[in-house]
Amino acid sequence: EADIYQTPRYLVIGTGKKITLECSQTMGHDKMYWYQQDPGMELHLIHYSYGVNSTEKGDLSSESTVSRIRTEHFPLTLESARPSHTSQYLCASSEPRRYRGGGNTIYFGEGSWLTVV
């Protein structure tokens, strides 16, 4: 199992504030992800990274941005939060495809619940 840590777990902030959701993993995984999940809904990929200095947009458009300066760290930033950003944000990382027969197991953190009021 991968160890992935997300902070804060719960955050309530006002509209227009800038926030950064932190995500760190200790397994040395190159690939990392951010998923967004509205309550009772499926997960949607919003960002991913192949490694340091790599960031890609996911399947769901998001106003958030990410950075990958270090392998273990993949923070997500909202420059100006809005109520529509209220959601759960899940960070994840995955083993290299060459491991375990080529599979790509993705491990998740416990999530960050963001409420924008």
Next chain:
Amino acid sequence: AQSVTQPDIHITVSEGASLELRCNYSYGATPYLFWYVQSPGQGLQLLLKYFSGDTLVQGIKGFEAEFKRSQSSFNLRKPSVHWSDAAEYFCAVASYGGSQGNLIFGKGTKLSVKP
């Protein structure tokens, strides 16, 4: 495009009864399939995964799943449900096209357990 369908939004079973959660996928090649469980307010925990080989895979917490290529299915089963199994269950397929291994999730099945 790849997709995952979980036909049942909500299932209620009695404690001790057997459980089967359905998952159908659409994928052109051999899929990599996963089942995750999410307890309220928590992230996703990997239950089991299928990459190749034996089509019946064993996971944690007494769960198993069977890959049936002819039916494009990967149903999750447990012979005897415990109250602590109440959670949301997500089936997912890994895409290996342009998305380079990103997971595509179904909409989830919420499991309730009656005492």
